Amino acid sequence: DARVTQTPRDKVTEMGQEVTMRCQPILGHNTVFWYRQTMMQGLELLAYFRNRAPLDDSGMPKDRFSAEMPDATLATLKIQPSEPRDSAVYFCASGADLGETQYFGPGTRLLVL
Amino acid sequence: QQQVKQSPQSLIVQKGGISIINCAYENTAFDYFPWYQQFPGKGPALLIAIRPDVSEKKEGRFTISFNKSAKQFSLHIMDSQPGDSATYFCAASNYGGATNKLIFGTGTLLAVQP
Numbered sequence: 559d560a561r562v563t564q565t566p567r568d569k570v571t572e573m574g575q576e577v578t579m580r581c582q583p584i585l586g587h588n589t590v591f592w593y594r595q596t597m598m599q600g601l602e603l604l605a606y607f608r609n610r611a612p613l614d615d616s617g618m619p620k621d622r623f624s625a626e627m628p629d630a631t632l633a634t635l636k637i638q639p640s641e642p643r644d645s646a647v648y649f650c651a652s653g654a655d656l657g658e659t660q661y662f663g664p665g666t667r668l669l670v671l
Numbered sequence: 672q673q674q675v676k677q678s679p680q681s682l683i684v685q686k687g688g689i690s691i692i693n694c695a696y697e698n699t700a701f702d703y704f705p706w707y708q709q710f711p712g713k714g715p716a717l718l719i720a721i722r723p724d725v726s727e728k729k730e731g732r733f734t735i736s737f738n739k740s741a742k743q744f745s746l747h748i749m750d751s752q753p754g755d756s757a758t759y760f761c762a763a764s765n766y767g768g769a770t771n772k773l774i775f776g777t778g779t780l781l782a783v784q785p
Contacts, residue, residue, distance in 0.1 A: 562714075591772075601715070601760065601775045614772065649714050658703045658766055660773060662714030 560584045562663035564650050570669045576638040579666045581650030582631055590633045591660060592618075592625055593649040601649075607633065608655070640670045673698060675763050677776030684783050690748040692779045694761035697742065701763040705773070706735065706746050709758045718759070719746070751783045 563582045571577055583590050592604040605615040605625040615625060622641070627633045637644055647667050651660040676695045684690045694704075705720035721728045721735040721744065728735045734747040748755055761776040 600777045603772065603775075606772060651714070658705065658720065658764065659717050662707075662716065664712075665714050 560661075562650055562652050562661050564648075564663035564666050566666055567664065568667045568669075570671065571640055572671050573641055574639040575670075576636065577640045577644075577668060577670075579635045579648055579650075579668075581633040581635075581652075581663060583633065583650070583652030584661055585631070586654070587652035587661070588630070588655050589653045589660075590627060591651040591653070592633070592635050593651065593662075594646045595649060595665070596646045604635070604648075637668075640668075642670045644668060645670050673774055675761060675774050675776045677761050677779060679779060680777070681780040682782070684748075684751045684781065686751065686753060686783055686785050688751050688783075690751045690755070690781055690783070691745060692759050692761070692781070693743065693745045694763075694776050695741075695743045696763050696774075698763070698765070698774075699742070700765045701774075703764045703766040704735070704737065704744050705762050706733075707760040707762060707775075709760065709778075711757075715760055748781075751781075753783045753785050756781055756783050 565580045588609050590607045594602045604618040606613050607627050610627040624636045647665045649665045651662045653660045706718045707715035708718040709715040719730050719733050721737050723739050732749045737744045759779045762773040764773045
C-alpha cells in the first residue's frame with residue numbers, strides 16, 4: 559500500500575528555532591507539493607516540485623521558508639527562524655507526472671511557542 | 672480568477688439525508704474538478720473527480736454535478752451516514768497547463784447526526 563510519509567508527526571518548538579519537516583513521496587511519483595493548513599486560511603500551497611526541480615514557490619514566505627528535494631525519495635521544508643504564526647499542519651502530497659490525483663501524507667502538526 | 676469558492680462553510684445533516692456542497696470557479700481554463708475528503712488528524716484524500724466533458728459522475732452514494740456554463744460544480748452525498756462526517760474540499764486545476772497545481776476551496780465541515 560503506497561503512501562506518502564511525513565516526519566515528524568508532531569513538533570513543538572520555541573520561537574526562533576529552526577524546524578525541518580521531511581516527506582517521502584510515493585515511489586515513482588515525480589511531483590511533490592507542500593501545503594499548510596490552518597483554520598483561518600484553509601489549505602495553502604507553499605511550494606511545488608517536478609522531477610526535483612522547484613516549479614512554484616510563490617506561496618512561501620521567502621525570508622524564512624525553504625523547500626528542497628535532495629533526491630527523488632526525500633523532500634524537505636525548513637523554517638528558520640520559526641515564529642508563532644507558523645503554527646499549522648503542514649502536508650506533503652505527491653502525484654504522477656501526468657496524473658491529476660495528489661496523494662497527501664498524514665501531515666506534520668507544528669506548534670511554535 | 673484563480674479562486675474556487677466553496678459553500679457552505681459547515682453543514683449539519685440527519686442520517687439518511689442528502690448533503691450538498693457547492694463550488695464555483697472563474698478560470699475557464701480549469702478542466703479537472705476533484706473533491707477531497709479529510710478526516711480529523713488525517714491528510715485529504717481524493718473522493719471523486721470529474722472532467723467538464725460530462726455533467727454528472729456517480730460513485731456509490733457520491734455524485735458530482737457539473738454545470739459548465741454556470742462554472743459551478745457540486746457534491747451530493749446521498750443517504751448520508753455518520754461515517755461521512757468530515758471536511759470536504761473542492762478543487763480545480765488546468766490539467767493541460769504547465770503544472771497540475773490544484774486550487775482548493777475553503778472546505779466544508781460536514782456533520783451527519785445519527
